[in-house]
Amino acid sequence: MSDLPLRSQxxxxxxxxxxxxxxxxxxxxxxxxxxxIGLKLDPELLTRLSADRKLVLVSATNGKTTTTRLIASAxxxxxxxxxxxxxxxxxxxxxxxxxxxxxxxxxxxxxxxxYVPLVLxxxxxxxVLLMNLSRDQMDRAGEIWQLAGKWRKAxxxxxxxxxxxxxDPLVTWGASTAKRxxxxxxxxxxxxxxWCCPECGGPLDREASHWACRQCPFARxxxxxxxxxxxxxxxxxxxxxxxxxxxxxxxxSNGAMSLAVVSLxxxxxxxxxxxxxxxxxxxxxxxxxxxxxxxxxxxLAKNPxxxxxxFDVLEPAPGPVALSINxxxxxxxxxxxxWDVDYRVLKGRPVWATGERRLDLAARLEAAExxxxxxxxxxxxxxxxxxGKLDVIANYTAFQxxxxxxxxAL
Numbered sequence: 001m002s003d004l005p006l007r008s009q010x011x012x013x014x015x016x017x018x019x020x021x022x023x024x025x026x027x028x029x030x031x032x033x034x035x036x037i038g039l040k041l042d043p044e045l046l047t048r049l050s051a052d053r054k055l056v057l058v059s060a061t062n063g064k065t066t067t068t069r070l071i072a073s074a075x076x077x078x079x080x081x082x083x084x085x086x087x088x089x090x091x092x093x094x095x096x097x098x099x100x101x102x103x104x105x106x107x108x109x110x111x112x113x114x115y116v117p118l119v120l121x122x123x124x125x126x127x128v129l130l131m132n133l134s135r136d137q138m139d140r141a142g143e144i145w146q147l148a149g150k151w152r153k154a155x156x157x158x159x160x161x162x163x164x165x166x167x168d169p170l171v172t173w174g175a176s177t178a179k180r181x182x183x184x185x186x187x188x189x190x191x192x193x194x195w196c197c198p199e200c201g202g203p204l205d206r207e208a209s210h211w212a213c214r215q216c217p218f219a220r221x222x223x224x225x226x227x228x229x230x231x232x233x234x235x236x237x238x239x240x241x242x243x244x245x246x247x248x249x250x251x252x253s254n255g256a257m258s259l260a261v262v263s264l265x266x267x268x269x270x271x272x273x274x275x276x277x278x279x280x281x282x283x284x285x286x287x288x289x290x291x292x293x294x295x296x297x298x299x300l301a302k303n304p305x306x307x308x309x310x311f312d313v314l315e316p317a318p319g320p321v322a323l324s325i326n327x328x329x330x331x332x333x334x335x336x337x338x339w340d341v342d343y344r345v346l347k348g349r350p351v352w353a354t355g356e357r358r359l360d361l362a363a364r365l366e367a368a369e370x371x372x373x374x375x376x377x378x379x380x381x382x383x384x385x386x387x388g389k390l391d392v393i394a395n396y397t398a399f400q401x402x403x404x405x406x407x408x409a410l
Contacts, residue, residue: 008044018034045095057119057125074259074272074275134303164181165185166184189305227253249312303337321350323392
């Protein structure tokens with residue numbers, strides 16, 4: 001940090017002060033305001049703070065925060081790791097994360113899909129992990145084909161090693177211009193956004209795990225790492241048990257991608273797996289909190305693909321579920337995506353609908369012929385459940401409100 005120009009040192013110091021004041025005022029963890037002030041004083045601060053560090057950028061529509069946490073945990077044996085653990089995934093959050101760990105030689109940064117080209121250009125990251133692309137906040141991010149095209153252009157000719165999910169055709173297309181790619185087969189559970197070839201627009205044929213365009217040579221690459229069930233096969237053919245505390249197939253995918261990334265830093269699966277297994281909760285996701293005799297498990301789902309994965313880890317039926325939907329800026333203002341989620345899986349369960357857009361949710365549940373009850377506040381749903389377990393699925397701002405109310409556990 002002492003190698004920084006005086007202006008940059010001042011920017012870092014004032015940013016840290018702003019972050020600390022934000023935390024003391026109970027306005028959040030301060031990641032955004034600290035980075036915003038730092039970049040205002042020194043627009044090149046992100047580039048300066050990235051110098052002489054080995055950095056990983058993690059981007060996807062779903063699973064960024066969790067996978068960032070898993071990679072940072074697996075790399076902890078190398079020394080201090082700078083990371084934006086709470087999901088502040090734009091340049092302001094990256095500046096705060098790097099400034100908070102001036103002595104860290106390594107960094108693992110979650111990166112918003114839209115910001116990958118900018119952050120890659122300013123940091124010169126050593127590794128970029130690309131996991132999935134599906135519709136999300138269309139009013140802000142636009143069509144996901146556009147995002148994949150931006151990734152493709154940003155990676156062309158740069159000296160960055162890309163790790164990418166070869167089961168997602170859009171991710172494969174976005175990553176395929178990179179000089180070096182490690183392909184990981186972790187499956188693609190949500191396919192509704194990738195029935196057409198991003199290269200020529202023709203139809204994609206799928207047979208088992210393979211996919212290929214019917215009209216051009218674009219096809220699934222041969223994977224280097226393969227996830228099958230709860231086991232991972234590494235390059236060379238050796239297979240490892242993926243024993244995670246985090247539940248569900250999505251987190252097994254996140255774990256497999258993490259192993260592929262950390263292997264580039266010389267960390268063998270034997271070293272990484274115990275560290276991955278220590279992660280039990282990520283920024284409140286999957287946390288169970290106790291309240292008035294109820295065990296409330298918090299699940300984040302902010303788009304159709306995320307809801308599909310949240311349904312995968314629900315307590316067995318007829319376990320009760322509370323659903324909470326907002327439509328603030330970080331969520332996306334448009335709630336039409338609710339109609340892309342198949343809520344029929346909730347039939348036979350007690351279901352409560354709440355949040356600022358509970359009536360939008362209620363209309364969707366009614367169309368799916370799911371019995372439900374609309375409540376004005378999450379507390380009404382919690383107290384309507386007999387003492388025992390309750391799963392709560394919420395989108396971003398609704399999740400943060402509920403998490404603050406019942407405990408901000410990591």
